[in-house]
Amino acid sequence: MTVTLADIQAAARRIEGVAVKTPLLSSLELDRRTGGQVFIKPENLQHIGAFKFRGAYNRLSQLNDVQRQVGVVAFSSGNHAQGVALAARMLGMPATIVMPEDAPSIKIAGTRSLGAQIRLYNRRQESREQIAGQIAADSGQIIVPAFDDPDIIAGQGTCGLELIAQMQERGGPPDLVICPVGGGGLIAGLSTVVKELVPAAQVCGVEPESFDDHARSLSSGQRQQNTGSATSICDSLMAPMPGELTWSINSRSVDRFVTVSDRQVEQAIAFAFRYLKLVVEPGGAVALAALLQGGLTTPGRRIGLVLSGGNVDPELFCRCLDRNPEP
Amino acid sequence: MTVTLADIQAAARRIEGVAVKTPLLSSLELDRRTGGQVFIKPENLQHIGAFKFRGAYNRLSQLNDVQRQVGVVAFSSGNHAQGVALAARMLGMPATIVMPEDAPSIKIAGTRSLGAQIRLYNRRQESREQIAGQIAADSGQIIVPAFDDPDIIAGQGTCGLELIAQMQERGGPPDLVICPVGGGGLIAGLSTVVKELVPAAQVCGVEPESFDDHARSLSSGQRQQNTGSATSICDSLMAPMPGELTWSINSRSVDRFVTVSDRQVEQAIAFAFRYLKLVVEPGGAVALAALLQGGLTTPGRRIGLVLSGGNVDPELFCRCLDRNPEP
Numbered sequence: 001m002t003v004t005l006a007d008i009q010a011a012a013r014r015i016e017g018v019a020v021k022t023p024l025l026s027s028l029e030l031d032r033r034t035g036g037q038v039f040i041k042p043e044n045l046q047h048i049g050a051f052k053f054r055g056a057y058n059r060l061s062q063l064n065d066v067q068r069q070v071g072v073v074a075f076s077s078g079n080h081a082q083g084v085a086l087a088a089r090m091l092g093m094p095a096t097i098v099m100p101e102d103a104p105s106i107k108i109a110g111t112r113s114l115g116a117q118i119r120l121y122n123r124r125q126e127s128r129e130q131i132a133g134q135i136a137a138d139s140g141q142i143i144v145p146a147f148d149d150p151d152i153i154a155g156q157g158t159c160g161l162e163l164i165a166q167m168q169e170r171g172g173p174p175d176l177v178i179c180p181v182g183g184g185g186l187i188a189g190l191s192t193v194v195k196e197l198v199p200a201a202q203v204c205g206v207e208p209e210s211f212d213d214h215a216r217s218l219s220s221g222q223r224q225q226n227t228g229s230a231t232s233i234c235d236s237l238m239a240p241m242p243g244e245l246t247w248s249i250n251s252r253s254v255d256r257f258v259t260v261s262d263r264q265v266e267q268a269i270a271f272a273f274r275y276l277k278l279v280v281e282p283g284g285a286v287a288l289a290a291l292l293q294g295g296l297t298t299p300g301r302r303i304g305l306v307l308s309g310g311n312v313d314p315e316l317f318c319r320c321l322d323r324n325p326e327p
Numbered sequence: 328m329t330v331t332l333a334d335i336q337a338a339a340r341r342i343e344g345v346a347v348k349t350p351l352l353s354s355l356e357l358d359r360r361t362g363g364q365v366f367i368k369p370e371n372l373q374h375i376g377a378f379k380f381r382g383a384y385n386r387l388s389q390l391n392d393v394q395r396q397v398g399v400v401a402f403s404s405g406n407h408a409q410g411v412a413l414a415a416r417m418l419g420m421p422a423t424i425v426m427p428e429d430a431p432s433i434k435i436a437g438t439r440s441l442g443a444q445i446r447l448y449n450r451r452q453e454s455r456e457q458i459a460g461q462i463a464a465d466s467g468q469i470i471v472p473a474f475d476d477p478d479i480i481a482g483q484g485t486c487g488l489e490l491i492a493q494m495q496e497r498g499g500p501p502d503l504v505i506c507p508v509g510g511g512g513l514i515a516g517l518s519t520v521v522k523e524l525v526p527a528a529q530v531c532g533v534e535p536e537s538f539d540d541h542a543r544s545l546s547s548g549q550r551q552q553n554t555g556s557a558t559s560i561c562d563s564l565m566a567p568m569p570g571e572l573t574w575s576i577n578s579r580s581v582d583r584f585v586t587v588s589d590r591q592v593e594q595a596i597a598f599a600f601r602y603l604k605l606v607v608e609p610g611g612a613v614a615l616a617a618l619l620q621g622g623l624t625t626p627g628r629r630i631g632l633v634l635s636g637g638n639v640d641p642e643l644f645c646r647c648l649d650r651n652p653e654p
Contacts, residue, residue: 023350028374028413044604047355086355106601273644274433277371277606277637310604314648317600321641 001245003150005196008157008189011058015158018090019054020046022159024166029275034291035299039170041163044280044310048110050236051159051186051308052076052083052146058155059144060087068093073141075099075128077235078107079309080146085116096141098132104235104281104313147185148243157189163304164197173198177304178287178296181205181214181257182237184246186308191253204296205250205257206286208232208265213241214250215257223247233262233316236283236309258296260289268292269317270324272307279317284309328572330477332523335484335516338385342485345417346381347373349486351493356602361618362626366497368490371607371637375437377563378486378513378635379403379410379473385482386471387414395420400468402426402455404562405434406636407473412443423468425459431562431608431640474512475570484516490631491524500525504631505614505623508532508541508584509564511573513635518580531623532577532584533613535559535592540568541577542584550574560589560643563610563636585623587616595619596644597651599634606644611636 025040043051060072071094074084081097088095095116099108100123112118121131136143145152160177167174177194179187184205191203207214210232216224225241232238242250260268265282268289272280280288284307290296291305352367370378387399398421401411408424415422422443426435427450439445448458463470472479487504494501504521506514511532518530534541537557544551552568559565569577587595592609595616599607607615611634617623618632 020353023352025350025372026347042604045352049604270641273606273641277369277376279600279604279606314597314600314645314652318641318645318648321645325641 001150002249003153003157003189003192005192007150007154008161008193011154012158012161014061015054015057015155018057019158021162022046024163024170025276027275034303036301036303038291038303038305039167039174040276041159041304041306042278043159043306043308044278044284048079048082048086049309049311050079050083050284051156052079053086054158055152055155055185056080056083056144057087057090059149059151060084060091060093062151063093063142067142070140071095072144073098073132073135074144074146075132076146077238078103078111079236079311081111081116082107082114084144085111085114089115096135098128098135104311106313107311110311147183147239148245150245153185153188153246153249155189156186157193159186159306160190160193164193167302167304172302174201174304175301176202176204176296178204178206178291179306180237180283180286180308181207182283183239183243184214184250185243186306187254188246188249190306192249195253202255203253205254206290207257207259208234208237208286209259209261211237212259215259217242217247218251218257233265234283234286236281237286258290260286260293264289264293266320267324267327269320270327273321274327278307279310279312280307281309281312328477329576330480330484330516330519332519334477334481335488335520338481339485339488341388342381342384342482345384346485348489349373351490351497352603354602361630363628363630365618365630365632366494366501367603368486368631368633369605370486370633370635371605371611375406375409375413376636376638377406377410377611378483379406380413381485382479382482382512383407383410383471384414384417386476386478387411387418387420389478390469394469397467398422399471400425400459400462400466401471401473402459403473404430404565405438406563406638408438408443409434409441411471412438412441416442423462425455425462431638433640434638437638474510474566475572477572480512480515480573480576482516483513484520486513486633487517487520491520494629494631499629501528501631502628503529503531503623505531505533505618506633507564507610507613507635508534509610510566511541511569511577513633514581515573515576517633519576522580529582530580532581533617534584534586535561535564535613536586536588538564539586542586544569544574545578545584560592561610561613563608564613585617587613587620591616591620593647594651594654596647597654600648601654605634606637606639607634608636608639
């Protein structure tokens, strides 16, 4: 099983006029600092403030009438939760979301306001897979995985289709595309598009340094896990290990994984506030953080940069601004 | 003297490929609250974080070689300052900016980083017109007014041309356009475009309640001043009275002026953070504040909404978020 460009193009037709076609932005300051031309794909401007709606709608819109009556169940720290909740509401089906108690309150409130039923769990003592599995068994609701699913990956890949087309309209294809990595669904779709349409372009995935499972997996040639005790401010990038399907794609189509520290992510959030005028959440800002820290080769290159989400609690956001007066 | 649609179209050709063509955004939450369809023109995503670059570049790009060598002088609390500074740098000419000492530090720093020479003055004890006049007399630099100038107005009007064209691409023209008002330059250009291209559409200007000079001017039929002691968090909308040229346009082409309180502006900033994922400054958020407060007729209407800038100090921004946990 894999995901093809044709699958992603079919997903693009399904979400057309439903998902936001996010714009392509640029910044004189970012170009100055990198010496390149950076084209920003702001998925924080997508419905529910993150790219996750793309995959959720692509998956849910393919359910049949009987399945739609029973609805879906998903587990997520917040953005997939909201994506599924909104897609379910649009398609008129019930949704149950299993969320950790310590998810950002903006994400819990957002999911609830979209009409989903919420089941909170304790991240250290309970298994979200088990809870969701039980709900599915009891109710007949279909489990919608957050990333390890071909329809989810194809949906997220539509972000890449738009990015390439929008960059072509602005003078040509990318030399490099940089993208946040959690479970690997977004970058699996994105890198599939890039390698098909612009084979010469490099794709770079960015992880929090304490959740560097993709970087270690690529080095070792085997899927690696994160330690259970790892912490990060990037709540949306805390998947325990690369997905099976996502990794079968990413191990071939992603050229490189780099990591950033929480400190660098905080600075990137403050940079986006000051220079981009965008609200970006920690997990959504890792690729920007990697770009700002200067470890990538950027001068003279055309760079596609994905900001994947913007659902951040005000307290954390303001702490980032306070700690980085000159980002 | 006036400004015509043809002047604005000529300005659009001058700024093409130089200014940002800002995108058109929408928000399910804003549509839900208003019962209408709101199309957001986010000029906080323009170069220097505000629409002011449009007018400044349109004006400066028309100077001849001799004038360019001597350069320009402008006075501004910050956004016009940065717009002139960036346009001058792009066109290779010197710029002097007269700014109040109490301007937001992000705006002073931004202007300085663009290479302009800065002359700070005390808002209560000195006259910025006098200081700028003296600089112009001594140096031969040309004064670039912040709003009361046909080329400045025509440049700002390009925002309106884009708005109408982008709304047409999304299903049709606006029924209502809402726009922040300080000196009246932006809304003069915008309303000229709207009344020419979509005569049936209404244009509504929004002011801080303590700087309601346009509202009172329209009621009385005469240009009215603001009191010298008035205060507002909307630093970019504190012009003492409507401009002569801008008012000769706005008194005919703007249907209505409404006002909003600082409290409502703070809520709008928090709303934009949470639901739009955009950083908007107080003066840039007044039209959104008017929309959220519910005093305008919105159900079933197509509404163009201008967010005019995003240059806000972190302290003020975070105070808005803190005071409005459920915006």
